[in-house]
Amino acid sequence: MGITAEERPGGTAPGSARAPGRTGLWLIGARGSVATTATAGLAAIAGGLAPATGCVTEQGRLGALPLTAFGDLVVGGHDISEVSIAKRAELLVESGMLPLRLVESVRDELDEADERVRPGYYPAGPGSAAGHAPGGAAAVSQADAARRLARDITAFREDHGLDRVVVIDVASTEPPIDDRPEFADPALLLEALEDPSRQILPPSSLGAYAAILAGAPYACFTPSAALGIPALRRLAEERGLPTAGQDGKTGQTWLRSVLAPAFAARGLRVLSWAGANLLGGGDGATLADPQAVAGKLQSKNRGLQQLTGGATTPLHIDNVQDLGETKVAWDHINVEGFLGSRLSLQTTWSAFDSMLAAPMLLDLARLLALADAAGESGHIAALGFFFKDPWGSDEHSFAEQTRLLAEWAEAASARVASRSGAGGGSRP
Amino acid sequence: MGITAEERPGGTAPGSARAPGRTGLWLIGARGSVATTATAGLAAIAGGLAPATGCVTEQGRLGALPLTAFGDLVVGGHDISEVSIAKRAELLVESGMLPLRLVESVRDELDEADERVRPGYYPAGPGSAAGHAPGGAAAVSQADAARRLARDITAFREDHGLDRVVVIDVASTEPPIDDRPEFADPALLLEALEDPSRQILPPSSLGAYAAILAGAPYACFTPSAALGIPALRRLAEERGLPTAGQDGKTGQTWLRSVLAPAFAARGLRVLSWAGANLLGGGDGATLADPQAVAGKLQSKNRGLQQLTGGATTPLHIDNVQDLGETKVAWDHINVEGFLGSRLSLQTTWSAFDSMLAAPMLLDLARLLALADAAGESGHIAALGFFFKDPWGSDEHSFAEQTRLLAEWAEAASARVASRSGAGGGSRP
Amino acid sequence: MGITAEERPGGTAPGSARAPGRTGLWLIGARGSVATTATAGLAAIAGGLAPATGCVTEQGRLGALPLTAFGDLVVGGHDISEVSIAKRAELLVESGMLPLRLVESVRDELDEADERVRPGYYPAGPGSAAGHAPGGAAAVSQADAARRLARDITAFREDHGLDRVVVIDVASTEPPIDDRPEFADPALLLEALEDPSRQILPPSSLGAYAAILAGAPYACFTPSAALGIPALRRLAEERGLPTAGQDGKTGQTWLRSVLAPAFAARGLRVLSWAGANLLGGGDGATLADPQAVAGKLQSKNRGLQQLTGGATTPLHIDNVQDLGETKVAWDHINVEGFLGSRLSLQTTWSAFDSMLAAPMLLDLARLLALADAAGESGHIAALGFFFKDPWGSDEHSFAEQTRLLAEWAEAASARVASRSGAGGGSRP
Amino acid sequence: MGITAEERPGGTAPGSARAPGRTGLWLIGARGSVATTATAGLAAIAGGLAPATGCVTEQGRLGALPLTAFGDLVVGGHDISEVSIAKRAELLVESGMLPLRLVESVRDELDEADERVRPGYYPAGPGSAAGHAPGGAAAVSQADAARRLARDITAFREDHGLDRVVVIDVASTEPPIDDRPEFADPALLLEALEDPSRQILPPSSLGAYAAILAGAPYACFTPSAALGIPALRRLAEERGLPTAGQDGKTGQTWLRSVLAPAFAARGLRVLSWAGANLLGGGDGATLADPQAVAGKLQSKNRGLQQLTGGATTPLHIDNVQDLGETKVAWDHINVEGFLGSRLSLQTTWSAFDSMLAAPMLLDLARLLALADAAGESGHIAALGFFFKDPWGSDEHSFAEQTRLLAEWAEAASARVASRSGAGGGSRP
Ligand SMILES: NC(=O)c1ccc[n+]([C@@H]2O[C@H](COP(=O)([O-])OP(=O)(O)OC[C@H]3O[C@@H](n4cnc5c(N)ncnc54)[C@H](O)[C@@H]3O)[C@@H](O)[C@H]2O)c1
Ligand SMILES: NC(=O)c1ccc[n+]([C@@H]2O[C@H](COP(=O)([O-])OP(=O)(O)OC[C@H]3O[C@@H](n4cnc5c(N)ncnc54)[C@H](O)[C@@H]3O)[C@@H](O)[C@H]2O)c1
Ligand SMILES: NC(=O)c1ccc[n+]([C@@H]2O[C@H](COP(=O)([O-])OP(=O)(O)OC[C@H]3O[C@@H](n4cnc5c(N)ncnc54)[C@H](O)[C@@H]3O)[C@@H](O)[C@H]2O)c1
Ligand SMILES: NC(=O)c1ccc[n+]([C@@H]2O[C@H](COP(=O)([O-])OP(=O)(O)OC[C@H]3O[C@@H](n4cnc5c(N)ncnc54)[C@H](O)[C@@H]3O)[C@@H](O)[C@H]2O)c1
Ligand code: NA
């Protein structure tokens, strides 16, 4: 699988030969709040209607690199919801998050993207119509389901003449899962997947497996199991794919990863860091489920524990539907200073959560395309910049991550330039 | 001026030959809140009664370098107040800032330090008894006054067998001053100083000049004019002294220098950053004077303006005496994100201001001693880490400053090591 | 002046005989943010498109009284701006304050109201076209100008068959004015007003005088001089008009009037109450003028001083245009409790200021109509509920004001009922 | 049981005949943080060392009534801890809550109070040595245990010549309990209590029963079951005792009961009111137990639910030991205003919790003494002022409670005056 530059019908112009080329962005959860915002925003930016505020790849050292042009990004994806992207965008206008005019201006692009959405995989239960979950019936194995999903991705690449497709999981958060022997052993896992009577993988992991089958670079923006299963990760590495994750670091957790290292650099000792999160919207409703919230809380707290060296860090997420798409987060930080004195910092963050996440999807698409063009594979540690729980890295300090990301992107770009000079530019 | 290692009566042990040696810390404003806290804290740390929490030189990469031991720091200074350091410490206990037990344990050291305090220079006006301000009477020139102050410093060095004395200005904030022709021209300035009928320099600048005369490395922890006068700075450079300033970056401004670059690294655009400061204590009383506060506000806002690229940044400081030594600062940050969306962050900082400042004095003493031992002169840009208005640098980002400080200190230490291997270690 | 029920062309139905009847709401500043919001809101509520949330007269004990129906309120007014109410409403939609749909639904009513707007009085200077300020030219006296304004009000009453017209000043805040001998003496004042070469009254006071001439109940929602001039107040009393003021208590000041009495009732002693205000919009721009802000700050602080018995109460208002119509207010309250202990409360208030003010205009119209129907005159102390600086009352506690308002309104309604039983219902 | 005025050895002087006389304050949990603070504070106030800041009975209308003098209050109590009151006070000094000087000045009084502490009842488990919990062993029935506790109270009254003893439960919060048939039927309950093999009542309820047996007015400052058991309440009523409860309304909940009614009075609709609580100290440790916290959360939320008419009110309590005796509470209130607009208020409360609670114990002692002297019995609804979950009342609005308390206290005082004129003043 994978197509070479030669096969491409509409390749990028010779002038931009060094850029990673036309890239597909395949969103698992393409009709969700984050995905819809990213899709609308991409259309607006590519169409010159809005600046790329919030896109890291347009700033500073990264902004100077020859990345995929916004106009060369094409959105498609999987979802299990029947509500179209345009309809979802309207709901986001009503909630006060998206500006009406902007949505009206990009309505055609939203409709086009929605036509590229294929039914996702969901085994059973709420919201999963039979037609949407062919793997849900005992009739087909999970392997068959994954092959169906992979075919959707491959068809998307071919239909749109894309150099590559980056798959990003932005579907609803799943509850944490229990470990199983098959998770540690690729052979056992592949065998279990072929068994039509078993459903061994959660949907997020099946989606990750489909990306592997399609030879697509993959990022996980959610705290779900996804590619966190060791056997799957092994398969991705064998396939030589660049991967990145996990759980987008957009708001409160990002702020913590900015502040905690700064306290440490001052020699101040964080004793406790208590947090409250209020959120509504689809994510708020999902996280009202104590099972689902457990995964999110773990993911949020891990970095803080590491950065503070084990402070007391109670954290709560509450579903407050009247806040709509707004997320409000309060932190109270109690710190020990000189001679045992105490100081406190409180922060209150209030933001439309999806507005923070959406530009990151565009960044990830561009940077995974770069990694792929540069021939990288495995977890890209430098992309830990974007995540609460960085795969392939223990670095949680945002300032340090900023530096590492710029260094990596510059080096990767240099490699692409030398490869493309040598005629390459795409995975062989 | 300056003494060589050979002249020293009680030199440091051969094993620690590479450390910069016994260092005097001469505080202008030695009986103030910050100075008293630093003096008490130094005694506690050197005596093993408290860890050096809040001292940057004990953390991370800096902590690994052979700096002056806390036990090798000796405090003296100038002040115009009659209230002794021990008495001031008692008042700080009453205000709830200093722990009673700690002050009781180091009472002897406080009394000893207070015996090393000499009358400061203050031309006239409130709080300046005649005996304390020999330069105040028209009888003596400012040059004479400066020579008297310099003799105090030299005597301190000699009496206590110190390798070097670092002078730090922690006196009350002065109002901003108007520019004068003499400030641009060392020769003109020196002439004016000899004229007993003129008082051309504010006290802070006279103190800086005294440090120059005494050949002492100098840091300015206040927003006062001090060494900011170009002619004085020229004199310091000619004398080959390492200098650092200006206005300690302890609380709200520090926090801003942590957060603002992080927003920029995310591609988010700060629109406004409004701040309120409530403080009591001596500093609160001083800043109740709208003249004095003007300098402080300028100093606080400069970095933020640079870091945000010109956001709206209203800022107020209010004298709220019932807060005692506590400082409370509120910031409201309004930010533009993806597609013109808005997010806001509020921060409330509550701390004993002097507890944040005091360990920095100890750090500055150690690091200026290092600079001096390494033969550096002029503004040490890397010490901009400690200041709102960094001399010799335009870097305001705290993360960047952290990196620069560590790199500089490691390089300087390496130079000291090679110099001391060659028999040196002190300014010739 | 004044028309009796018999004269009215379209009187209220016999069944609702006890209600104060059809009432005009004449807004000085009719095209401003608060006025536009009130006008749009009234149309929506009267049209059954929105509930009367925020209207005190629809709650609790007041809600049970027979007040003017929303459908019996007719809006007109004075303004010096050329921007129509509908246009202003569109701008408020763009700033995110007014919902687009609502404005679209009431567009006809906004246009009708705008046709009832007459040129206001503005002597000279910014924004005052010649045509709008006939009193501005030296040609006409202020008395002539006031008579012109009064005729506008009387014509409004007659044209629309209104039982009475309530005038409310919601124009831009004026700077504080200096006292003059004429302000204490009605005869002197009236004489000065007739002099075409003098402009003794600020526009707000001229507007109040016009209301007096028109025999209209009057409320001042701004901190401007208005009816605060003793000689004018005397004239209003002689004319037997009910009046209310001053400076709408909508946000931070309201909150303070809720909290401060509660601390007192607990025996807790407020030491300091420091406040910061950030606001954009038209009011933010006006208050960027240090002169204009002075009046507002006085007005805001007076109640707090009285309620806390003289705490330290620094307060700032900053013009932060990127906040649009939103107002953000932070308060830090430092309190002494048992055995000298300290506690602190911080509050952050974030609201669309005009959304808080607008329903109060509707309440004031209904309640001044009630007062008028009940034959009351002079400052209605119970309406102090609505104001930062209550005329005719020293009561600032909101809970106490709530009780007093309900008691007064019930008593006044009872008087109206007995009067209307006796055939009356309107000022003779 | 119960003693008449005639039996009293040292009655109050004829001059103060109308005051309720010498009153014992029997604290269940006498060595806890709240009790220790109250005991130290009472000594300081009675000794003229501190004003009665925070005592409601010294303010406004209540301050004018002839209540028991502070010097006529005598403290005793039950506890199961071996740490003396003076030792506990020292720990509170160390945590920064109590001033050292004050504790030193009242050390004798603390020691005297501690001598009046008797072993409390605790069936088994943590902290309960055999000697302290004679009812704990299966050997004795709970009835015997209660009689032992009652004898302690009666002996206290007699030994110190007290007119009456008010019992207040300030012991550790207990987990909620399941209902039982005996709780609804006094006869069944009394029977079960005599059975040495059963432990039907939790300690708090046994303590309440002991107060009934001793004929002592009783208040419950905790959220524990206590007198909430219907059968016990019946017994208290039959015995003719005045009672008050439950769960002291000191901080966040108090603030909510101030703010929520004010929003309602403005016609504003609270949509959600989310809260976070951080606390350390003994109470923090106790509430770390999810069982114990459940009762507290219910108690805290009930009033808010009633005041807001069913808003979304998520609430968390976290044990953050590094905060020591300080409690920090954050609330985020989302409100619907005019035309569906939104406003938000955030509050951050930071206080020493026991400093807020302690003066309330003194107030309750004085006011229950008043109720008793006035011959009242059953739940005193007006004392709901002090409680999160007011017994005998549905009124949660603090302003309304303030008014009701003053009215009740004035009426009760008048009754005492007329009774004492008639020779009475104490329960027959
Ligand atoms: N700032 C942020 O918004 C942010 C930050 C970090 C992580 N995340 C994560 O991003 C994810 C999306 O957030 P959102 O606010 O857009 O949520 P959302 O509920 O609006 O959207 C989720 C979408 O996923 C779809 N979906 C669910 N299961 C699916 C499946 N098996 N296959 C395909 N589609 C499926 C749903 O139908 C829905 O359209 C969540 O997991 C969230 O935790 C968001
Ligand atoms: N976090 C902080 O505390 C912080 C941060 C940045 C800057 N600063 C600056 O540090 C300085 C000291 O702050 P502080 O809180 O200790 O103030 P302070 O008022 O407690 O102490 C100032 C001392 O300087 C002395 N003094 C005044 N004029 C003098 C003179 N001409 N010569 C010698 N001594 C003189 C005073 O007598 C007093 O003892 C201030 O300028 C302040 O702005 C403090
Ligand atoms: N919550 C609140 O919004 C609030 C609370 C208290 C007081 N107020 C006061 O209400 C007033 C209006 O506030 P806003 O936000 O609507 O301001 P705005 O600037 O939007 O509107 C003011 C209007 O007054 C008009 N005006 C100015 N001078 C006039 C004159 N001489 N005659 C007639 N019209 C004149 C202006 O053209 C403008 O249309 C201000 O004085 C403000 O301080 C508002
Ligand atoms: N602001 C406030 O502090 C506040 C407000 C409302 C309610 N309360 C309640 O007051 C109570 C006391 O709070 P605290 O901070 O003093 O707690 P604490 O833990 O410091 O003190 C509780 C005391 O009760 C004692 N105790 C436990 N079980 C007992 C028993 N069976 N008999 C006798 N004594 C017993 C303990 O030994 C301890 O000395 C708690 O229930 C708390 O929830 C406190
Ligand atoms: Na600089």
Ligand code: NA
């Ligand atoms: Na008044």
